[in-house]
Amino acid sequence: MPAAGSGQRFGQELPKQYMPLAGRTVIEYSLAPFIADPRCTAIVVALAATDGRFASLRVAGESRVSTVAGGALRADSVLAGLEAIEAADDEWVLVHDAARPCVSRAEIDALLDAVADDEVGGLLAVPLADTLKREAAGRACETPSRDSLWRALTPQMFRLGVLRAALQAARAAGRSPTDEAQALEWQGRQPRLVAGSALNLKITTAADLLLAAAILSQHGERR
Numbered sequence: 001m002p003a004a005g006s007g008q009r010f011g012q013e014l015p016k017q018y019m020p021l022a023g024r025t026v027i028e029y030s031l032a033p034f035i036a037d038p039r040c041t042a043i044v045v046a047l048a049a050t051d052g053r054f055a056s057l058r059v060a061g062e063s064r065v066s067t068v069a070g071g072a073l074r075a076d077s078v079l080a081g082l083e084a085i086e087a088a089d090d091e092w093v094l095v096h097d098a099a100r101p102c103v104s105r106a107e108i109d110a111l112l113d114a115v116a117d118d119e120v121g122g123l124l125a126v127p128l129a130d131t132l133k134r135e136a137a138g139r140a141c142e143t144p145s146r147d148s149l150w151r152a153l154t155p156q157m158f159r160l161g162v163l164r165a166a167l168q169a170a171r172a173a174g175r176s177p178t179d180e181a182q183a184l185e186w187q188g189r190q191p192r193l194v195a196g197s198a199l200n201l202k203i204t205t206a207a208d209l210l211l212a213a214a215i216l217s218q219h220g221e222r223r
Helices: 026-035 074-083 105-115 160-172 180-185 206-218
Strands: 043-047 065-069 092-095 122-127 134-136 139-142 150-159 192-195
Touching: 026 043, 026 105, 026 206, 043 074, 065 074, 074 092, 074 160, 092 105, 092 160, 105 122, 105 150, 105 192, 122 180, 150 160, 150 180, 160 180
Parallel strands: 043 065, 122 192
Antiparallel strands: 092 150, 122 150, 134 139
16 A cells, blocks of 8 residues: 655645544545455555654554555555565555545455456456546647546556566656556556446545545445
8 A cells, every 4th residue: 555645736734644534544444444354464555754643543553564665656655565565476466545545345346356367457447427628728629538438446456476577667667657557558468447436536635535524424334
């Protein structure tokens, strides 16, 4: 779980993963379904080198949870986490955003079931429903087709060795993927898309916190 971001886009002094949400913090909700799942044998959280908050959370005391120093970019943090995992290269790993507190166990199960026998791996995603606009100087200048376009979510699931090598190759080439699937795509692989839920939102603005609280209140049985 990459959690080294400073939350600059969120517009708050407190990083978004530590914002209060329904009695806990965002990151505690993001971790909860994985801590509760016995199939998840280890959890690595990549933190900023100066992070002084995570250690005070109850989840930090979970036996399967460990931490590593993350990097300036998401890909750096994910790679640091992967390099800290002591497991065979063919073991499956899931990467999940620290700022996605509403992922459901049903989504995780669907991803595991769909990708378990896949040669490449895959990710949760949602087909685009909105009309898209291309902007030029503040004006709409084109309406691209949304056919075959999906919005990427997390978790994303790949073999440890394959994902680690893809991220290492991207770093060596001076490229920074915005998600793990892109690093695989750059190597000519085609990750499987697994339908997720639009409720699996990423906290980006203060308004998203309100939406997340409402979603969690309707699905309290998951936690």
